[in-house]
Amino acid sequence: MAELDDRLVRCFASVFPALPPDQIRTASVESLPEWDSLATVTLIAVLEQEFDIQIDLLGSPELTSFEAVQNYVRARVEQN
Amino acid sequence: MAAGKRFTAVNLNLLEALELSRKPAADGAHPLRSFLACGFTPLHLQTFLGAHLREFFPEARIEIKTGLYGDLAGSLERLNASGLDALVAAVEWSDLDSRLGIRSLGGWQVSAFPEIISSARAQLSRLERALIAAAHSLPVVVSLPTLPLPPLFYTPSYLGSVEKAELFSSLANLALTLSRERGIRVLDSQALELAAPLNSRYDIKSEILTGFPYKLPYTSTFARMLASLLSNRAPKKGLITDLDDTVWAGILGEVGVDGINWTLEHHSQVHGLYQQFLSSLASAGVLIGVASKNDPALVQEAFARKDLLLNKESVFPFEVHWKAKSESVQRILKLWNIGPEAVVFVDDSPMEVAEVQAAFPQMECLVFKKDDYQAVWDTLVALRDSFGKASISTEDSLRLESLRNAAPLLDAFGQSGSASDDFLKRADSLISFGSAKLDKDARALELVNKTNQFNLNGVRFTESDWSRMLSDPSSFVVVASYRDKYGPLGKIAVITGKVLEKRLHLNAWVMSCRAFSRRIEHHCLKYLFEKFSADEIVFDFQTTPRNGPLQDFFVELLASPPQPGLTISRTSFFAKLPPLFHNVEEKENG
Numbered sequence: 316m317a318e319l320d321d322r323l324v325r326c327f328a329s330v331f332p333a334l335p336p337d338q339i340r341t342a343s344v345e346s347l348p349e350w351d352s353l354a355t356v357t358l359i360a361v362l363e364q365e366f367d368i369q370i371d372l373l374g375s376p377e378l379t380s381f382e383a384v385q386n387y388v389r390a391r392v393e394q395n
Numbered sequence: 396m397a398a399g400k401r402f403t404a405v406n407l408n409l410l411e412a413l414e415l416s417r418k419p420a421a422d423g424a425h426p427l428r429s430f431l432a433c434g435f436t437p438l439h440l441q442t443f444l445g446a447h448l449r450e451f452f453p454e455a456r457i458e459i460k461t462g463l464y465g466d467l468a469g470s471l472e473r474l475n476a477s478g479l480d481a482l483v484a485a486v487e488w489s490d491l492d493s494r495l496g497i498r499s500l501g502g503w504q505v506s507a508f509p510e511i512i513s514s515a516r517a518q519l520s521r522l523e524r525a526l527i528a529a530a531h532s533l534p535v536v537v538s539l540p541t542l543p544l545p546p547l548f549y550t551p552s553y554l555g556s557v558e559k560a561e562l563f564s565s566l567a568n569l570a571l572t573l574s575r576e577r578g579i580r581v582l583d584s585q586a587l588e589l590a591a592p593l594n595s596r597y598d599i600k601s602e603i604l605t606g607f608p609y610k611l612p613y614t615s616t617f618a619r620m621l622a623s624l625l626s627n628r629a630p631k632k633g634l635i636t637d638l639d640d641t642v643w644a645g646i647l648g649e650v651g652v653d654g655i656n657w658t659l660e661h662h663s664q665v666h667g668l669y670q671q672f673l674s675s676l677a678s679a680g681v682l683i684g685v686a687s688k689n690d691p692a693l694v695q696e697a698f699a700r701k702d703l704l705l706n707k708e709s710v711f712p713f714e715v716h717w718k719a720k721s722e723s724v725q726r727i728l729k730l731w732n733i734g735p736e737a738v739v740f741v742d743d744s745p746m747e748v749a750e751v752q753a754a755f756p757q758m759e760c761l762v763f764k765k766d767d768y769q770a771v772w773d774t775l776v777a778l779r780d781s782f783g784k785a786s787i788s789t790e791d792s793l794r795l796e797s798l799r800n801a802a803p804l805l806d807a808f809g810q811s812g813s814a815s816d817d818f819l820k821r822a823d824s825l826i827s828f829g830s831a832k833l834d835k836d837a838r839a840l841e842l843v844n845k846t847n848q849f850n851l852n853g854v855r856f857t858e859s860d861w862s863r864m865l866s867d868p869s870s871f872v873v874v875a876s877y878r879d880k881y882g883p884l885g886k887i888a889v890i891t892g893k894v895l896e897k898r899l900h901l902n903a904w905v906m907s908c909r910a911f912s913r914r915i916e917h918h919c920l921k922y923l924f925e926k927f928s929a930d931e932i933v934f935d936f937q938t939t940p941r942n943g944p945l946q947d948f949f950v951e952l953l954a955s956p957p958q959p960g961l962t963i964s965r966t967s968f969f970a971k972l973p974p975l976f977h978n979v980e981e982k983e984n985g
Contacts, residue, residue, distance in 0.1 A: 329413035353438070356605045357409075360439060364408045364611055372604050 319366075319392060323385055326365055330358045343380035350379075358384075366392055406615040407446055409439060416445030420456035427455035427857065429481040429625070430474060434467035434490040436606035443618035444483065450619075451626035464606065465493070468518060471525035476532040480859040483536045483621050484526060487608065488544060491515035491562075495544065497602060503547040508558050511547075515562060519569050530578035534858040536624045537573055538582040539566050541617065542597050542608060577837060578858070580624045580785065591616045627858075629845045631759070631781045632733050633682035634673065635724055637742035638689060641763045642670055642705060643697070647689055652696045657704070665771045669763070670704035672775050677709035680791025681782050682731055682798065684712055686723035686740070686751075691715040711799045720747045721754035731798060732908040734847070734941070739781060741774075788838050790885035797909055800881035819914065820976045824879035826915060828922050829982035831872040831889065832865050839874050839889045846905035849916065849948070853939035854903060869893050873926075875919055877910055884909055888919055897930040899923055904934070908944070916948055918975050924965050932968075934961040 327339045331349055334342060344350045355378070359370045362384070368391045370378075378384050407415065431437050431444060441459050448457045460479075462470025467490040474482065489496025492514045494503065501507075529535050550556040573579045591613045602608040609617065639646045643655040644663035657666035677683045683705070687694060694715045698707040707713075712730055714723030720742065728735060735758040740751045743763045752760040759781065764770040784791075831839040840861045847853070856864070864870050875888040887910040892901040901923075906916055923932060936957050938946065949957035952971055 326410060329410050329417070332413075332417045356438065356607075357413075357442075360601075360611060361409050361413065365410055 316389070319389065320385065322365060323362075323381070323388060326358065326361045327381060327384075330354055330361060340381050343382075345379075362388060368392065368395065405450075405619065406612055407443065408615075409442065409611055412439075412443045412446035412615065415449050416442055416457065418449065421454065424454055424456040426458055427452050427481070428458045428460070428479050429483055430460045430462070430479050431483050431485070432462050432467055432470045432474070433485040433487070434465055435487060435602070435608050436464055437461040438605065438607040439611060439614050440485065440607070440609065440618055443614050444622060447615075447619045447622035448625065451622050451628075468521040468525060471522065471529065474525070474529055476529060479533055480857050481536070481625050482526075482529050482533050483625065484522075485538050485617075485621070486522065486540055487542055488540045490522070491518045491540075494547070495562075497545055497599065498606065503545075505549055508548070512558060512561050512565075516565050519565050523569055523572055526573060526579060527576055530576050532859070532862055533578070534625065534627070535576075535579045536582065536621050537579060538587075538617070538621065539570055539584065541584070541587060543593055577786070580627075582620055582624060587617070587620060590620065627785070629737075630784045631681075631739055632737040633684060633727075633731050633739075634676060634778070634782070635684045635686050635727055635738060635740045636673065637720075637744070637747065637763070638685060638687040638694065638697075640666075640743040640765055641741060642666060642673070642685075643703075644765065647693050647697055652693060652700065655697060663765075665765055665768060667704060668771070668775065672778070674705045674709055676778070676782055677705075677795065679782070679784070679787055680794050682733075682795060683710050684714065684727040684731070685710055686714045686720050686727065686742075688717050688720070689715050709795070711795055719750060721751050724751055724755060724758075732848075732911070739778065741778075786837075788841070788885075790838060793883055793885045794909070796882050797884045816974055816976070822879040822881070822913070822976070823978075824877065824913065824976065825978045825980065826918055826922075827876040827980045827982050828926075829874050829876075831874045838886050839872060842886065842889050842907065843891075843903055843905050846907060847939070847941040848908050848944045849904075849906040849911070850939065850942045850945060851901065851904040852935055852937035853942060854935075854937075856903075864891060871927075873919075873923070875906075875915065875922075877913070877915055879913075888915060890919060890923065894927050894929070897928065899927055899929045899932045900935065901932060902935045904945075911944065913977075914973060914975055915977070917972060918977055918979070920963070920968060921972060921975065922979070924968060929965065931962055931964045934963070935959075936961045 324336070324339050327334065327342060328336065331339075331342065331347060331354065333349065334347065342350070356372070359372055359378070362368070363370055366388055368388070378387055427448065429444070429448065431441055433440065441461060445457050445459050448455070467484070467486065471484065487496070489498065492511050493499035494501040494507065494511050495515065526535055526537060544559065544562075546552060548556050548558050550559075570581050573581050596609060596613040598608060598610045601610075636642060643657050644661065644666050645655040647655055656663045657670060658664060673683050685694075691713070694713065697703070712727060714726055716723070724740060728738065731738075735755040738758055740748065740755075740758055740760045741763050742748050742751070743765055745762050748760045748762050751758065761774055763774065840856060840858065844855045865872060870891065870893050873890045874886050876886045877884045884907070888906040889903065890901060891903040892899055904919070906919070920932065923929060934957070936949075936959055946957055949961065952963070952968070
């Protein structure tokens with residue numbers, strides 16, 4: 316699980332390069348002005364490739380924080 | 396490596412592309428400012444293009460601007476080329492008419508087809524005008540529609556139709572017009588198909604939901620090809636080939652001159668193809684040399700055969716003896732006066748290839764696998780990619796002849812590498828000086844960017860840097876051409892700089908290695924002192940790993956190694972100037 320989290324952190328760092336590493340795990344749409352719709356599209360595309368999963372862009376409104384993304388990806392990876 | 400694999404073998408995923416494109420550039424990195432023009436959301440194409448440009452331009456700080464969504468032609472028409480170094484235009488069907496895409500619902504009725512075709516033609520004309528206008532000040536890379544057409548026409552997808560043919564015909568006409576423009580490079584659709592088949596490209600879900608139409612692996616491949624076209628890398632210069640079981644089938648010493656073959660009836664067609672290919676390379680200015688363990692008299696006889704597709708005039712030199720291949724290669728490199736990294740060695744024997752590779756690790760060494768037809772095909776395609784160039788210059792056609800003519804000169808120069816006064820006096824030489832600013836000479840930039848040995852500082856120019864310098868009224872670009880009784884060398888030296896009263900500042904000075912040992916470099920400086928009535932010349936000199944010949948020239952002139960900021964006064968130059976015997980003419984342009 317730690318390895319999955321590290322990969323998630325790397326994904327977030329690549330999409331939000333200005334975000335300090337110690338703030339990645341607490342990042343959310345509310346706290347991060349750069350997290351707009353374009354960043355969401357990029358983040359989802361990065362996650363899909365990195366974890367080899369399909370994410371429904373329209374059906375995933377809950378992916379609005381690192382923690383939410385973490386829970387979602389963990390669940391999807393476990394399903395696979 | 397086959398052309399397609401060359402582009403897919405280095406595919407990045409999006410995470411890697413983001414990391415690479417956002418990696419900070421080195422301090423002092425020069426910017427490479429590109430404009431990515433596309434009608435769709437640039438999104439991941441911008442990211443992958445940035446990443447692959449980093450790969451091709453590791454020293455540059457990559458900046459990519461983009462235009463307005465859904466208005467490719469408008470973005471191109473509004474383009475302000477100042478402050479840009481390159482334009483990349485990715486055209487898709489919906490840029491010709493939005494009904495050829497899937498994000499607008501303008502109607503696919505049969506009655507609409509004539510209007511769709513006519514509006515697509517009109518849009519292609521707009522694109523053509525805008526791209527040609529941009530190419531006057533920027534290098535331009537263009538890709539024409541890469542995605543499948545949507546199923547709007549009435550025929551089954553596998554059946555051609557007048558409407559589809561009209562669209563493809565209009566595109567082919569555009570590709571033809573653009574390909575004729577010197578500053579435009581059009582992405583080859585077959586090469587793209589080899590690297591990424593049509594059915595691997597389109598992401599309809601992404602297009603509908605986000606406006607970005609490409610699958611990610613395809614985006615990486617596509618972006619890499621666009622970046623590769625922009626990089627305009629220098630082609631290799633020479634190919635050294637074996638003969639037995641490579642240029643022809645059979646061992647000459649065993650089967651004799653009449654026993655070697657290269658045709659269908661002898662089941663040795665791949666050797667004929669290879670001969671034809673070598674002959675094609677030679678006609679495009681590539682140097683072809685032979686390194687063969689063989690009897691020289693027999694080889695001479697074999698090359699007298701009328702049916703050989705590679706004639707002996709296209710080959711120089713022939714290194715035919717029983718010594719190690721690496722010795723032959725060493726001698727050929729010396730005669731050609733080029734480095735191993737600019738040369739490819741081809742031999743059917745893996746052992747010989749390994750021996751040459753060990754001696755020249757920088758050289759590309761290939762095994763000619765005569766029994767594996769696909770491997771031969773892949774080799775020919777890879778060789779074409781290594782030697783391919785956008786256009787053929789006058790110098791390409793002169794290169795072989797001038798090297799052949801230089802061979803007696805090398806003998807005359809002997810070990811010292813310099814010619815005697817007597818020899819130079821009798822050479823009946825002519826140097827023509829002109830300015831590249833008047834005809835925006837492409838050869839001048841090519842020479843500056845590919846010359847290593849006689850190069851003031853190793854600085855390379857982008858096409859837009861060069862254009863800017865040509866249009867700067869305070870700068871000069873002198874080009875020197877040379878000929879003597881041994882033949883013409885074409886344009887062999889380029890000098891750029893600025894005049895500040897009686898002082899010249901040279902920021903670039905290169906001379907082709909083919910022109911060494913004739914005191915042309917001395918005459919270049921003499922010309923500059925006299926042309927600009929200069930009291931001194933300041934050289935933007937930097938030591939590079941390969942500019943030893945230039946350093947030697949300065950050592951000879953100054954009796955000490957050159958340093959950055961090197962300055963030579965008129966008095967000291969003329970005091971040390973050796974006798975010059977060239978005739979000189981001054982032309983308006985280079």
